[in-house]
Amino acid sequence: MSLLDIWNKSPEIRDKHIKQIFGFAGDGKLLDGNSTSIEFRELLSNVSSSYLAQFSNQCLEEKFDNSGFVLQDTVNEIGKRLGFEVTNGLYRGSSRKIGFDGLWKSSAGDSIVVEIKTSSTYSIDFGVVANYKNKLIKEGTVHPDKNSILIVVGRFDTGGWEAQIRGSKYAWDIRLISVEGLIRLLSTKENLDDPYIITKIRDILVPKEYTRVDSIIDLVFSTAEDIKEDHLGETEEEVEEETTSKEKEKESIKVIPVSFHQDCIQKVEKHLEITLIQESRTIFKTPDGKKLISCSVSKEHQKKEKGPIRFWFAFHKNQKEYLSTTQESYLALGCGSSRLIFLIPVLQFIPLLEKLHKTKNGNREYWHVNIKQNTNGYHLQTKRELKNITLDKYII
Numbered sequence: 001m002s003l004l005d006i007w008n009k010s011p012e013i014r015d016k017h018i019k020q021i022f023g024f025a026g027d028g029k030l031l032d033g034n035s036t037s038i039e040f041r042e043l044l045s046n047v048s049s050s051y052l053a054q055f056s057n058q059c060l061e062e063k064f065d066n067s068g069f070v071l072q073d074t075v076n077e078i079g080k081r082l083g084f085e086v087t088n089g090l091y092r093g094s095s096r097k098i099g100f101d102g103l104w105k106s107s108a109g110d111s112i113v114v115e116i117k118t119s120s121t122y123s124i125d126f127g128v129v130a131n132y133k134n135k136l137i138k139e140g141t142v143h144p145d146k147n148s149i150l151i152v153v154g155r156f157d158t159g160g161w162e163a164q165i166r167g168s169k170y171a172w173d174i175r176l177i178s179v180e181g182l183i184r185l186l187s188t189k190e191n192l193d194d195p196y197i198i199t200k201i202r203d204i205l206v207p208k209e210y211t212r213v214d215s216i217i218d219l220v221f222s223t224a225e226d227i228k229e230d231h232l233g234e235t236e237e238e239v240e241e242e243t244t245s246k247e248k249e250k251e252s253i254k255v256i257p258v259s260f261h262q263d264c265i266q267k268v269e270k271h272l273e274i275t276l277i278q279e280s281r282t283i284f285k286t287p288d289g290k291k292l293i294s295c296s297v298s299k300e301h302q303k304k305e306k307g308p309i310r311f312w313f314a315f316h317k318n319q320k321e322y323l324s325t326t327q328e329s330y331l332a333l334g335c336g337s338s339r340l341i342f343l344i345p346v347l348q349f350i351p352l353l354e355k356l357h358k359t360k361n362g363n364r365e366y367w368h369v370n371i372k373q374n375t376n377g378y379h380l381q382t383k384r385e386l387k388n389i390t391l392d393k394y395i396i
Helices: 003-009 011-015 018-022 035-044 049-061 067-081 126-138 159-166 179-190 195-203 214-235 261-272 317-323 346-355
Strands: 085-088 102-105 111-117 147-153 174-178 236-239 251-254 283-285 291-298 310-316 328-335 341-345 358-361 364-374 377-380
Touching: 003 011, 003 035, 018 049, 018 067, 035 067, 049 067, 049 179, 067 085, 067 102, 067 111, 067 179, 111 126, 126 147, 147 179, 159 174, 174 179, 179 195, 261 291, 261 328, 261 341, 283 317, 291 310, 291 317, 310 317, 310 328, 317 346, 328 346, 328 364, 341 346
Parallel strands: 111 147, 147 174, 291 328
Antiparallel strands: 085 102, 102 111, 236 251, 283 291, 310 364, 328 341, 358 364, 364 377
């Protein structure tokens, strides 16, 4: 039985220390390309980012056999979650192979040679890592003009290394980040939805000249705007009525923000018999990336006592574009709680968008997904001249 099978079938293993969990993989010894390595990396690709943070911290808090290699694999998995194409490096040096710990490539063509250290207590020869990079350039693996080095260090107090980098010829080639900082970066990514901002987050790891700080300000401003938009979406639900003239104007309903995404995702996982990993605030995917889920939630609204119950969601343009990248993606709409979820195949949902009301304000563009309950079940409200669409068949 593989480590992932044990993880899925024996939930009690999740409370154990990583050194105990790791012991169930193969023969418990990490060697390049062996079954232990394959099983452990498979587990990492199937757990939530909270476990990646837990495993990393445990590797740093207590040294054990292979703890450095466990940390190396975990950090490389974090790189994947940040959106890089990751090549895992060697556990142990070899005269026949290039000895980097990881190679991360972005969609923009940047290549980052990653070196992972548990501590900055000892000095480091940056020339060795630079030599890895030069060999990769020579063999054509990385672009000669779009490459850099990232040193990931487990423990703080990196002042000595920082001074060493600044005073060396590698000052414009190397970035330095703690494991905690990398985890915080991943957490930030998972709480945002704007692809532009997520790309900017990845750019932080690439050396830049910061005499002009516009790019940093742009990232902070864009992140704040994305968070603000999410807050408005949850606290000022816009609902369009379709009957009397008195109800034509939009209504702003002040509500307490709701968040039961994880409960919904757990139910979707069980229904589809899959494992989902968080990609951004509302996007989740299977470890192989073949299935995508966009999960949004809404508070229950009732304008008048004993009036119809309604739910409101915004479906954004970037959600449409991202979900359209695979043939099997779904829109999960949690209504009031995880007890009522509509799971709609995106290929069936996208043709309905032209029937829905749409808002476009600068770069902000989204469709209004209004669901109303009546005596005949649940319906998706469309433009006034069109017939509402029955949704009951999508309830899970």
